[in-house]
Amino acid sequence: MADTPKTPLLDRVTTPADMKQLSDDQLIQLAHELRAETIAAVSETGGHLGAGLGVVELTVALHAVFDAPRDKIIWDVSHQAYPHKILTGRRDRIRTIRQEGGLSGFTKRSESPYDCFGAGHSSTSISAALGFAVARDLGGDGENGDAIAVIGDGAMSAGMAFEALNNAGHLGKRLIVVLNDNEMSIAPPTGAMSTYLSKLYAEAPFQDLKAAAKGAVSLLPGPFREGAKRARDVLKTMAVGNTLFEDFGFSYVGPIDGHDLPHLLPVLRTVKARADGPILLHVVTKKGKGYAPAEDAADRGHARAKFNVLTGEQSKAPSNAPSYTKVFAKELTRIAAEDSRICAVTAAMPDGTGLDLMAERYPSRVFDVGIAEQHGVTFAAGLAAGGMKPFCAMYSTFLQRGYDQVVHDVAIQRLPVRFAIDRAGLVGADGATHAGAFDIAFMANLPGMVVMAAADEAELKHMVATAAAHDDGPIAFRYPRGEGSGVEMPERGEVLEIGKGRMIREGARVAILSFGTRLSEVEAACDRLGAEGITPTVADARFAKPLDEELILGLARDHEALITIEEGSVGGFGSHVAQLLSDHGVFDDGLKFRSMVLPDTFIDHASPAAMYEAAGLDAAQIEAKVRQVLDKA
Numbered sequence: 001m002a003d004t005p006k007t008p009l010l011d012r013v014t015t016p017a018d019m020k021q022l023s024d025d026q027l028i029q030l031a032h033e034l035r036a037e038t039i040a041a042v043s044e045t046g047g048h049l050g051a052g053l054g055v056v057e058l059t060v061a062l063h064a065v066f067d068a069p070r071d072k073i074i075w076d077v078s079h080q081a082y083p084h085k086i087l088t089g090r091r092d093r094i095r096t097i098r099q100e101g102g103l104s105g106f107t108k109r110s111e112s113p114y115d116c117f118g119a120g121h122s123s124t125s126i127s128a129a130l131g132f133a134v135a136r137d138l139g140g141d142g143e144n145g146d147a148i149a150v151i152g153d154g155a156m157s158a159g160m161a162f163e164a165l166n167n168a169g170h171l172g173k174r175l176i177v178v179l180n181d182n183e184m185s186i187a188p189p190t191g192a193m194s195t196y197l198s199k200l201y202a203e204a205p206f207q208d209l210k211a212a213a214k215g216a217v218s219l220l221p222g223p224f225r226e227g228a229k230r231a232r233d234v235l236k237t238m239a240v241g242n243t244l245f246e247d248f249g250f251s252y253v254g255p256i257d258g259h260d261l262p263h264l265l266p267v268l269r270t271v272k273a274r275a276d277g278p279i280l281l282h283v284v285t286k287k288g289k290g291y292a293p294a295e296d297a298a299d300r301g302h303a304r305a306k307f308n309v310l311t312g313e314q315s316k317a318p319s320n321a322p323s324y325t326k327v328f329a330k331e332l333t334r335i336a337a338e339d340s341r342i343c344a345v346t347a348a349m350p351d352g353t354g355l356d357l358m359a360e361r362y363p364s365r366v367f368d369v370g371i372a373e374q375h376g377v378t379f380a381a382g383l384a385a386g387g388m389k390p391f392c393a394m395y396s397t398f399l400q401r402g403y404d405q406v407v408h409d410v411a412i413q414r415l416p417v418r419f420a421i422d423r424a425g426l427v428g429a430d431g432a433t434h435a436g437a438f439d440i441a442f443m444a445n446l447p448g449m450v451v452m453a454a455a456d457e458a459e460l461k462h463m464v465a466t467a468a469a470h471d472d473g474p475i476a477f478r479y480p481r482g483e484g485s486g487v488e489m490p491e492r493g494e495v496l497e498i499g500k501g502r503m504i505r506e507g508a509r510v511a512i513l514s515f516g517t518r519l520s521e522v523e524a525a526c527d528r529l530g531a532e533g534i535t536p537t538v539a540d541a542r543f544a545k546p547l548d549e550e551l552i553l554g555l556a557r558d559h560e561a562l563i564t565i566e567e568g569s570v571g572g573f574g575s576h577v578a579q580l581l582s583d584h585g586v587f588d589d590g591l592k593f594r595s596m597v598l599p600d601t602f603i604d605h606a607s608p609a610a611m612y613e614a615a616g617l618d619a620a621q622i623e624a625k626v627r628q629v630l631d632k633a
């Protein structure tokens, strides 16, 4: 693996059509080359590794058997789609993946006709595939292709996947669902569904079937001769019967070894030849397959920084500042030691939210509900109603999925659920699907919801303590991905007064009211302006709801101009401040008001700094805004 991989077959494949010329033996060789190329590419860029390695053979088989882009192959989450990208005309750009201006780390319709449906969030593939199947049958775009959803066992834990199965079973359309079961989510999967899937292949005569299938294929002189008949026999033997999926109206085929192309190819060919309704093919794979440092890692190489291919060692930028996630998790664990009613909920992100730290100490008070944000929020509401103090720790972008539950189950009932909203703002390489752009707007609009944003990691510590102490209704605090700014850390978080901001520096003429971690950029801008004698006042709002009315109205009264800034979309903090000023008739007195928010576009992946520059929210653009309101632009 140290040398540049030799890829004679991969060099011949510029689109999946080129694979139709290859024999089954050559497809096996192609899979080897594709795996080597995937490892080599991700070692140079970083990104999602383990899931892609687990579906190398499946990717080859699907593209060899089906005819994309006429047939629609829909990758759930699509973090496993790197091999698909390599085979579908993007090999020359695969080393740009997740970099500014480069390929997306997920499927994206605007990137390629082979990415027929974009993703990033999980468990959407069956619904989308069913939509394609129905559109096909209604003559939508005149195409007649198959719709194939490839969904992982983790993604299958989500309610949305079952809503789709339920609907698909009822409609009875020809639809192919490939369940890629690697017994892993990002962390080991939890829940009854995971246990059920494991039982399916533990109980099936898996090895025997595998041998039978191999035998059937080896009898064939050529890959296609009598292939359909033989594979049909294989299929007949393999259908297990009485599975949950059959009760949903699907034909169930499997489980089969997803790394065994001589097994996979004839089964897929037969599925293609014979499916006449919804069919679920249960494929068993290994996340990280074929690369020891990934296979041996606890997360099976889910995501990696750039790494050394020989050793698997990752390169990481050195930093002394703690990550926001760790600060949250440590403070919560400290408080949990003092209060046995503190508990926490994660939706399949125990490491990402830091709750694995708390789970080490208090396993019975940390709940991983699977990829089930909707359930997670209502479960937290139930915990709160039952007298516990739940922290619902979710990434901003994934909390979107639980929004009705936030409104209906938490806010309307004024239940004291504490929302720890991680990955708030622009996250970088994961791009638009993962940007935490909307939570300020969608949380602060809810009556009775307290909404805070941490300006730095010390502030976050205070906000965790504040949330723990807040029993009078729901409360949310947001913080970004990555490391803090290295500020001095208090021993323990202080409980903040609800609805009170803080003054950072007193100046004249222009006041900048910051909500969240743009504060450091605001300070940098003011330092530069100070050299020219322009000295804005700076305040940290801390709360978007309730607003610190005294502070804000005072700033408005004492300055010619007021600028708000936040790492969120329009409709958030700035809008609430504008409403307050309007309610108090402040604009009538001639205040110049500017609200700096994310632009009304989805910003493509790049470094967070580059994304904020594109968004117009960096120090230089804050400086320009101050000059502009002072007519000194």
Ligand SMILES: Cc1ncc(C[n+]2csc(CCOP(=O)(O)OP(=O)(O)O)c2C)c(N)n1
Pocket (backbone or CB within 6 Å): 051, 054, 077, 079, 080, 120, 121, 122, 151, 152, 153, 154, 155, 156, 182, 184, 185, 186, 287, 347, 348, 349, 371, 373, 398, 401
């Ligand atoms: C709605 C939503 N919640 C959480 C995530 C984060 N996430 C990305 S991949 C993943 C695990 C998916 O597991 P699985 O579907 O089994 O795929 P595998 O990585 O095992 O191939 C999770 C939890 C997400 N993408 N979307």
Ligand SMILES: CC(=O)[C@@H](O)[C@H](O)COP(=O)(O)O
Pocket (backbone or CB within 6 Å): 077, 079, 120, 121, 186, 303, 352, 423, 427, 430, 481
């Ligand atoms: C595919 C997916 O949704 C996750 O793997 C996500 O990329 C994790 O993001 P963090 O790296 O911010 O935890």
Ligand SMILES: [Mg+2]
Pocket (backbone or CB within 6 Å): 152, 153, 154, 155, 180, 181, 182, 183, 184, 185
């Ligand atoms: Mg999985």
